[in-house]
Amino acid sequence: MRKLSFFIFLVYAIGFSQNKQVLYDFAGLPQTLLLNPGAEVENKFHFGMPMFSQLSAQGGFTGFSTYDIFADNGIDINDKIKAAVNNYGTAEFFAFNQQLEVLNGGFRLPNNDFLSFGYYEDVDFLAKIPRDIVDLFYEGNTIINRRYSIDKLAARVEMLGVLHLGLSKKMNEKWNLGARAKIYSSVFNASTKSNSGSFYTEEGTQNIYRQHLDNINFLMQTSGVFFRNGEEIDASYVKSKLLFGGNLGFGIDLGFTHHYSKQWTITGSILDLGFVNNSKNVESFLYKGDYEVEGVQLNFDRNNPQNYWSDLKADFDNSILSDTLYKSFISFRPVKLNGSASYSFGQKQDECRYLIDQGFYLNKIGLQWFSTVGAVHSYMAATLFYEHRFSKHFQTKLTYTANPFSFTNIGLGLSANIGVVNLYFAADNLLGLNNIYNAKSASFQLGLNFIFKDKN
Amino acid sequence: MKITKFTAAAIIILFFQGCTKDVDFNQFDDAKIHSTYITTLIYLNLTASDFLDDFNREIAVTTDLVQAPISNDSEPYLEKVEFTVITENTFSRNFKLSITFYDVFNAPIYVLQPIINVPENSSKLTTIIEIPKQDIPSIYDTKYFGFTILLSPSTNGSTISINDISTFNLKSSAKLFFNYRKI
Numbered sequence A: 001m002r003k004l005s006f007f008i009f010l011v012y013a014i015g016f017s018q019n020k021q022v023l024y025d026f027a028g029l030p031q032t033l034l035l036n037p038g039a040e041v042e043n044k045f046h047f048g049m050p051m052f053s054q055l056s057a058q059g060g061f062t063g064f065s066t067y068d069i070f071a072d073n074g075i076d077i078n079d080k081i082k083a084a085v086n087n088y089g090t091a092e093f094f095a096f097n098q099q100l101e102v103l104n105g106g107f108r109l110p111n112n113d114f115l116s117f118g119y120y121e122d123v124d125f126l127a128k129i130p131r132d133i134v135d136l137f138y139e140g141n142t143i144i145n146r147r148y149s150i151d152k153l154a155a156r157v158e159m160l161g162v163l164h165l166g167l168s169k170k171m172n173e174k175w176n177l178g179a180r181a182k183i184y185s186s187v188f189n190a191s192t193k194s195n196s197g198s199f200y201t202e203e204g205t206q207n208i209y210r211q212h213l214d215n216i217n218f219l220m221q222t223s224g225v226f227f228r229n230g231e232e233i234d235a236s237y238v239k240s241k242l243l244f245g246g247n248l249g250f251g252i253d254l255g256f257t258h259h260y261s262k263q264w265t266i267t268g269s270i271l272d273l274g275f276v277n278n279s280k281n282v283e284s285f286l287y288k289g290d291y292e293v294e295g296v297q298l299n300f301d302r303n304n305p306q307n308y309w310s311d312l313k314a315d316f317d318n319s320i321l322s323d324t325l326y327k328s329f330i331s332f333r334p335v336k337l338n339g340s341a342s343y344s345f346g347q348k349q350d351e352c353r354y355l356i357d358q359g360f361y362l363n364k365i366g367l368q369w370f371s372t373v374g375a376v377h378s379y380m381a382a383t384l385f386y387e388h389r390f391s392k393h394f395q396t397k398l399t400y401t402a403n404p405f406s407f408t409n410i411g412l413g414l415s416a417n418i419g420v421v422n423l424y425f426a427a428d429n430l431l432g433l434n435n436i437y438n439a440k441s442a443s444f445q446l447g448l449n450f451i452f453k454d455k456n
Numbered sequence B: 001m002k003i004t005k006f007t008a009a010a011i012i013i014l015f016f017q018g019c020t021k022d023v024d025f026n027q028f029d030d031a032k033i034h035s036t037y038i039t040t041l042i043y044l045n046l047t048a049s050d051f052l053d054d055f056n057r058e059i060a061v062t063t064d065l066v067q068a069p070i071s072n073d074s075e076p077y078l079e080k081v082e083f084t085v086i087t088e089n090t091f092s093r094n095f096k097l098s099i100t101f102y103d104v105f106n107a108p109i110y111v112l113q114p115i116i117n118v119p120e121n122s123s124k125l126t127t128i129i130e131i132p133k134q135d136i137p138s139i140y141d142t143k144y145f146g147f148t149i150l151l152s153p154s155t156n157g158s159t160i161s162i163n164d165i166s167t168f169n170l171k172s173s174a175k176l177f178f179n180y181r182k183i
Helices: A002-013 A066-070 A077-086 A131-138 A235-245 A308-319 A430-438 B002-016 B025-030 B133-140
Strands: A043-048 A054-061 A091-108 A114-130 A154-170 A175-192 A196-203 A209-223 A247-259 A264-278 A282-293 A320-325 A329-332 A335-347 A361-373 A379-391 A394-403 A406-418 A421-428 A441-453 B034-046 B061-067 B078-089 B095-102 B108-111 B116-118 B122-131 B144-151 B168-179
Touching: A066 A077, A066 B025, A077 A131, A077 B025, A114 A131, A154 A235, A154 A247, A175 A235, A175 A264, A175 A329, A209 A329, A209 B034, A282 A308, A308 A320, A308 B061, A394 A421, A406 A430, B078 B095, B078 B116, B078 B133, B108 B133, B116 B122, B122 B133
Parallel strands: none
Antiparallel strands: A043 A091, A043 A441, A054 A091, A054 A441, A091 A114, A114 A154, A154 A175, A175 A209, A175 A247, A196 A209, A209 A282, A247 A264, A264 A329, A264 A335, A282 A320, A335 A361, A361 A379, A379 A394, A394 A406, A406 A421, A421 A441, B034 B168, B061 B144, B078 B122, B078 B168, B095 B108, B095 B116, B095 B144
């Protein structure tokens, strides 16, 4: 029980989906290139500490928080569960994403373009749970004519390794463009989306009740979940699948930085425009059809005894198509869109009020926009930010984000450079730190880089 | 410099005030989710011929069996079962309906109580039968449900004729009461 409780705590405490609003366009960190391949890079070359250049975890649940259920406030837990169910929306979603950057590097080419590359492991989970499912579990089905629908039921989970190679190119003083190619190697993938159908009970004519499965259309596609050839799942299996032994796919990222004026900058990116071709260990489950039943009519026919259960099952099987498919399928990565508009100000002056560095600003304020578009679920978030450079060794970024999880999400990023060593940390939902159990979402990214700048 | 100190102080406060308010995960042991599901069951529309043999003689005891492939996954959570039986009888005869649970060896292991009495010429009668918590395990040992209709002897010596247009109708449903104590 304690283990389960701790797991529930972790589920709430870690995470939320893939918006890295603090890290986006922050302090010229190498990792910003993964969020916008068109970000400007001032480095000569860089490489990340292997396995520690970026560790990130994000997750959240829009329904209720750990504190809503487990607060030690003298209220019976069953009353708190009831209140949480009553406040549950039409559909709430749970999201979790974890990334571990194994390798990250980049260097400036002779033509001044910047080439970056790396490999990271990515686990992504998202489940959208309709209220009808919660009510059916929590209350049962005693309300006659109430339809319990699966129309909003959707989920995806996947684990993959991503090898990437990107180029950031300065076109002129105003434009910097970038692109990144990615090869995906999927360990497992499961998704269900575009489901429809409902279950309901009405008053019957032959019997007290007539029960319906109405217009059921459910498909769950999986790869790397079910095994027919006796493969064993262990660390070496996962490693081999992550390193291009899994289901392979391809994707691209595109991005830009545009200096609209000397102090105004606009950036944008589209990430993971790609797919995975799922052809190994594929097993998909399809259920489709309509079914209604009033019960079993007993005939008491001595001369013709019936196997009622077999007849009932046959009737169900004839009405609801149930099929297991072993056909390859394409799964699309959830596409992420980032955008920002920022205004830089406050130039550094010496004691005689002479500018120390023309065109170099200490402060930046702006607006960021994030959206993820996927077949399973889409949502967007907006962020206001303030970035300040205390010195060439230390930069901070403060963010305020409104997203489906919270309208009071304050984030903070810190980047410190000591020589060639760069250490950064970014986290959001800092107000939730006051009581982390009450936070519906949280995220952090941290890492260690070695950044070498041009002496000129 | 002032800004630097202020920001550093703000960061320190933010991080060091990071704490948790009291939560008690042991409350989870007290969590109970009571869910009730209704399901339709058997129904009967019996006529005179169902109570007569090939020689049009009355059959005093009529039986039918329904296979019951019940998974025991739900056994830890099922607290009570409540059957609702609605009968309607236009025969001038009394009936009794008994429902017996049989195990895999065809041995009777449980009889629903009370046995349902259906008086002659009775309009809609509703009978509620409950399987209490202590008898729930019987359900999961059941392989067949046996339905037996006992045709009571007439008080005036009359018998059911093949031309009798009377009917004996029965409708039923079950309410399953679950308590998900261990989610």
